[in-house]
Amino acid sequence: MCTAITYQPRELYMGRSLDYEASYGEEIVMLPRRFPLRFRHGGGSEQGYAILGTAHVADGYPLYYDAVNEKGLGIAGLNFVGNARYAAPQDGRQNVAQFEFIPWLLRQCATLAEARQLLQAVNLTGTPFSLHFPAAQLHWLLADATGALTLEPTAAGLQIYENPVGVLTNNPPFPQQLFALNNYMHLSPRQPENTFAPDVPLQAYSRGMGALGLPGDLSSGSRFVRAAFTKLHSVCGESEADCVGQFFHIMETVSQTRGCCEVAPGEFERTIYTSCWNAARGIYYYTTYGNRRITAVDLHREPLDGTALRRYPMLTAEDILMQNGGADA
């Protein structure tokens, strides 16, 4: 499972959690403007916008999970197993294999409006990257500071939905996830009033009772509602650190603790990493299951006009500051 959100207290922050039982070996990967990209079904580009995100690099190719470009357009791919359908390559159309979708899009689009335009013509194919990597069944959250879209590849082609809450999880398809919010319209960060039976002496005996009924389990549908409620009521401070910290707090409400979701005997899903980028500044922050210290890679400290990928393996060891009893104590 995974959850992706946008969060825009002022500037736009966007990111995702990746929940899985195993890691493929994720790295923070910067693709510079002049990295030559060849597309599987023809064509390529010698240059375009620089991209920063999480990828698994295979044979020198960045298989991106989520990323942002230097213009602030960002995207995250999440599992959509059982519902994603890709097409076969077709003559006369722009054929893009799903594994090259993120670099293909972020390389050439500066804005959501440009992306929306370009997506009209795309034919997303199920072409596998290699025998080792069959096509992942995904859907995507795509956003810039003007808004967010959900992209779902179906048998009828790529469905493009406005995403007014800026949240995406896995199944069911996005329209059903969004519809489910209707069931929770009574939830509130304020204490409830007794409309149940005013003549019965009911009391709000604990804080937080306005959100009683917010689903607490780990299913996709429940994480969607919980992330939306938390994000939409989130209040955050002014500084970059305040906003980034608050973003990770929102994501903690949907994080997976090893042991609570068994996917095979003795195998458990966990939140392998959580990312958060400041779209305008091109700073990519992340935490991992093992290391909760926020680590960052800044696109603008990289050689943007380069030709070679720049790679930073994710840090996965806990980094605990011992505050007393040190050498100089």
Ligand SMILES: C[C@H](CCC(=O)NCCS(=O)(=O)O)[C@H]1CC[C@H]2[C@@H]3CC[C@@H]4C[C@H](O)CC[C@]4(C)[C@H]3C[C@H](O)[C@]12C
């Ligand atoms: C497994 C992850 C989703 C986690 C998730 O949601 N787990 C819950 C299952 S459930 O939905 O709740 O049942 C997904 C998310 C992004 C994916 C990569 C995208 C690039 C590349 C595309 C290629 O085609 C295949 C290899 C490739 C490296 C992909 C591997 C894998 O597929 C990744 C990591």
